[in-house]
């Protein structure tokens with residue numbers, strides 16, 4: 205039984221096959237790191253950022269593309285790819301920087317879709333217009349903006365030094381959707397607050413907030429403590445305790461049951477980089493966590509939208525073979 209609308213199902217329905225993401229490092233920074241907003245970053249952020257680091261090594265975008273594409277074509281015989289601008293905030297800085305990076309994507313073999321990780325406060329009307337225009341110029345099927353919301357609670361966002369509020373996410377999402385750009389919301393369970401830690405109530409409030417917006421997809425993350433972060437200091441001083449695996453599974457299950465059943469689920473957990481995890485140790489065991497999620501969903505008969513419009517059972521469109529209207 206398909207218990208949620210997985211990205212793999214959506215991709216099979218729309219492209220007939222897997223579309224492999226290729227991570228690209230285009231040398232962007234983040235306003236919460238480069239001094240525009242702050243230099244300390246979000247409380248949980250590893251200063252090395254996510255991504256391959258190939259940009260720092262001087263590899264151009266076409267060179268990075270070729271490196272990863274060769275691996276995927278040889279190993280898995282794949283032919284469709286997503287250019288995934290992953291590291292830091294990939295719309296931060298002047299419009300010309302974004303335009304230059306988009307130009308570099310032109311003609312990359314197998315390029316089908318584009319995905320950009322960024323912050324809602326790094327998107328203005330001009331940048332969104334440019335992205336919408338480039339979708340047609342580059343012949344892309346779709347462009348997705350991966351926007352960090354993390355929590356819909358402004359007090360939590362201030363506490364984690366996020367540097368924007370929930371309304372900034374809502375505004376950016378509305379503006380992107382008007383132009384046919386997809387938005388994937390990043391959400392984190394177990395964020396630290398002034399009074400301790402966000403719980404089920406706050407996570408459900410975040411899901412409610414997302415349900416009211418034209419959000420195309422969601423990535424759930426369990427918060428883990430990484431080396432070199434402000435959160436690591438809080439944890440060391442005994443002021444932050446991460447969720448247990450069972451607490452996370454319970455929160456995730458409830459969040460999923462409240463989520464709009466047409467929202468595409470891109471991830472159900474975070475994935476620490478090699479050597480960066482301090483706690484909790486269960487966050488490092490991906491296979492164990494995936495098995496635990498599956499068992500927990502089965503044992504508790506969890507499915508997406510069970511408490512939000514899909515009460516009678518998992519909808520047909522959760523299946524990769526589904527073709528038709530999602531009603």
Ligand code: SF4
Nearest residue numbers: 234236245246249292
């Ligand atoms: S917005 Fe992203 S890259 Fe910037 S500090 Fe926060 S987590 Fe790190």
